[in-house]
Amino acid sequence: MHKSLNALIVIIIVGLTLGATWLMDGYNGVVAGKKSAPAVVQDTLQPAPAVTLTDLKGKSVDLHDYKGKIVLLNFWATWCTPCIAEFPQFVKLAQAMPDDLVILAVSIDDDPSVIGKFMQRYVKGHEDTNNLKLFTDADKKVSQDMFQTVRVPETIIITPEMMMARKVAGLSIEWDSDETKKYLAGLKAD
Secondary structure, rough: OOHHHHHHHHHHHHHHHHHHHOOOOOOOOEOOOOEEOOOEEEEEEEEEEEEEEEEEEOOOEEEHHHOEEEEEEEOOOOHHHHHHHHHHHHHHHHHHHHOOOOEEEEOOOOHHHHHHHHHHHOHHHHHHHOOEEEOOOOOHHHHHHHHOOOOOEEEEEEEOOEEEEEEEEEEEEOOHHHHHHHHHHOOOOO
């Protein structure tokens, strides 16, 4: 009886810890397309900084190389539970807008070698999506120093003119929804 009670207490503590971690990582009530919390969205209109991103092969890419495209600059991590739910939405969105949109997914993991394993396990179809690109920011110089991210996932929506239009924190919108596609299409240059 005593061992059963101890096991139950351990299970409850683990469950509460996992739930608290989920909340702190940015979960905002979106599960399977059902929204129960307001979006954490900050509208802004300021120039995107000139930053250099590093892809998984160590190649440097300038953010401004994507001028003329709508850019979703997404900061994420493999240990982030909401990121697991968000990535399939990004794949669908990228596939729906292949000519107008590029998604730059920047992992803040300390060990970039875990990124490939995460993608293979959770993100089916990303290999065939040319406008979804993976980068690493292990030293957090881009995510925290340049874009002041405080949690993951966080996504900066950048217009084709390289203006930051919106910052979305947490899993607070459905990236592959018709509403989101309409908003993004409205950012296209005339």
